[in-house]
Amino acid sequence: MEKKAFQKQIINQALKQGFSDCEVFYLGGESFEILLMEGEVSNYENSSEAGVSFRGTYKGRTGYAFSEHLEEESIGFLIEAAKENSLLMSAEEREDLFGGEEYPEFHGYYPELEQVCVEKRIQLAKRMEEAALNGAESIASLDYCVLGMGKREVAIVNSLGLDISYTKNFASGYVSAIARNGEETKKGSAFWKGTDWADFNPEETGRKAARRGAALLGAGTVDSGTYAAVLDGKAMTSLLASFSGIFFGENVQKGFSLLKDKLGDKVAASCVTLRDDALLEGGYASVPFDSEGVAGKNKAVIDKGCLKTLLYNRKSAKMDGVASTGNGFKAGLTAPVKTACTNFYIQKGEKTLEELLGQMGNGLYITDFMGLHAGTNAVSGDFSLSAEGFLVEKGRITRPVEQITIAGNFYALLLDILSVGVDLYFAAGAKGSPSVLVGKIAVAGK
């Protein structure tokens, strides 16, 4: 069935069957991916998907249901299931729908991206693969070499008259190379994500992955102890991503964050400014509005060390008596509206990596953390993660380091950042950070 007609039909029927208001959220997408192995396409994927999530007020309570079967016979199921679910909810937690507001102009859809033919895309992937294989002498094979494209369409229609939609698309390349020396194996990866194939340099991406892997060969552990450390953009971003939830209003309200009553307080070193920017030009997570129809905004969450705002959806904002920051997102059809970041990053500083290492003198340069989903406690901020990187002596990298565990606390780490680099990095998930110099971290090695 045609999308908008289907959305409107559900709304009409739900209103007839006792819902006082309701909304149909449509999420559609297309994806394309090729995986290369030894110069050949080994996997190829081309898909389309669509589904709707229904929510509405029944007898003063909010009920949810979803379906990926977009045909008339699903409408009865959606309405009945949402009714039953609503009866379990309390009236105080009723979610009121949003009638809409002014929206920023949004450019997220680039039709030219899809016009590059499949053969040409395969060629780009092959060039990236070859560059990675030849990027360093020690490269034995590739772990992954993937090229993909994605398209996403969101459309919200509700009984208050809201009727908005956007489409966005992007392309990406990812390669991970395995470097070997005898029994020792190391991995290096690199990726590109963008909206114009002309910006993609497959040779550069491939070489970067190879060099990263090769540089880690010959790694050993270090003595256990306390070290100063430069966390590179990738490593810092992975920590930031693991702990991003502490900045969500709903987590603070529920006691799952230690930032309660800290607004206006110093929660990070004064060199740290943390932004959540839904409108960032070319940002992977840029959107004109969130899943509740609230317009996207650019916010400083931490401004020069001071906590300026938490991130809110409409429900958590109401509880704190503030306006939604446009961070109410559904993590897919099945999920209710929760809080999520948009482009979430530590603003870049002025120092180059060399200057940061020089400022540190002796310490560790950490390039990767592993085991983030297990070794972090999102509530207490504690983390204990295996890491790899390099030993730095007198401001110079002297040798690669592995088999170490770094333990610390994220809240304490934010306050202990001495300097922020100029090299802002974004991970594919739209979270980012430049390299940062941290005063001290606990390292378990030998």
Add this chain to the structure above:
Amino acid sequence: MLKKNVVENTVLAALGTGADFAEIYMEETKRNTLSVVNGRVESAQSGLDYGVGIRLFFGNKAIYGFTNDTSEKNLIRIAREAAAAARGERVYALQGWRKMNFSCRNPIRIMPDEVEKRKKAEKLFLASEAAKNYSSLITQTRANCLDVVQNVFIANSEGLWAEEQRVRSRFNVEAIASSATEKQSGHLGPGGSVGFELYEQIDVEERAREAARIAVTMLGAKPCPAGRMPVVIENGFGGVIFHEACGHSLEATAVARNASVFCGKMGQQIASSVVTAIDDGTIPNGWGSAAMDDEGTPTQRNVLIENGVLRSYLVDKLNGRRMGAKSTGSSRRESYRFAPTSRMTNTFIDNGKSTPTEILGNTEFGLYAKQMGGGSVDPATGSFNFAVLEGYMIRDGKIAEPVRGATLIGKGTEVLQKIDMVGNNLARAQGMCGSISGSIPTDVGQPMIRVKEITVGGRG
């Protein structure tokens, strides 16, 4: 679920591109989730997943597409589009249909989608109450339940025609204990390929109190000392060590790409001789059990390691072609959105001969990891990392003070060789395992084991 002529025409269209194998996977899955935070319903969600995945093989090359538009026209379009990326030399024939008859491994007593949600909510309220009342230090509780009724249909150009209904239920409870400066949490999540009878098999209040006990114990714990030391890992979820450190590297997904440390090690001693490890998708009502895998191959019991010697990898059809090996009934996927690949089902280290008392008694100093958290591993390097949720120091062969914040890091190959004692109290526990074919239910398991020496990370 699909009409026979739609299936036939789609498979024929796929074979028309020159593919030597074509497969249709369809599912219709009803899901219910209910979540209670601090004694109040936070969310109640119901829904229908619905879609088709079409897969073609051209030798060792695979093409995959999925859609929710299950019209014949669209399915044929997806099958034909494959020709953009691959083309075969000849057209293979469709074999006559063979209807698979699987014996039911997971009999269900009470269909969970027929139980009133109110009744499910009552179980969660009971759990929340029990966790909260355990101690005044418990400041937050979360309880949730989920149930899934998945109807799967698989047909392929070899003539396979298979259907299965898979029913799963799981209960989760988490308790958080707080002091003025600290928060610690405890969590348990029992489940199985069962219906609402799950709640007759487990006592939700007892589980909730156990989660609360872990949180309260860890709140009073000192940071774990760092360094290399012997570690005794308790049964049940402790099996995550094997799952992460070894299981993933035995998946053909990694082996066929030559990206596993266990490549070319078949028949060799890869673990100490006290270690026997099994992946068994046939355990009745097991969380990771099913009659068939997601390619329609019957599941089986695979002995992976026998007395330390590598006996089998976990193999799916595609990687089996690449490796020249037969499917072990191990091909799994989260949903039609994912092409299937070799994965674990219910994986565990088998019982050994030592008693838990002997193992602890023989350990003068070390870490006792009573409850493990999650972990991850890089199959290329074998490096793993996982968290200890509830840990204690062992002093003079006895469990001493609790310690928090410990992580175990190392390499799978080394740790397997360093397991020097295996207990006789095998137990399994439920988890969700994420990999390239999505997040799937798997059991981990083991008896109590001792690792002679492992790097422990901590802040003490």
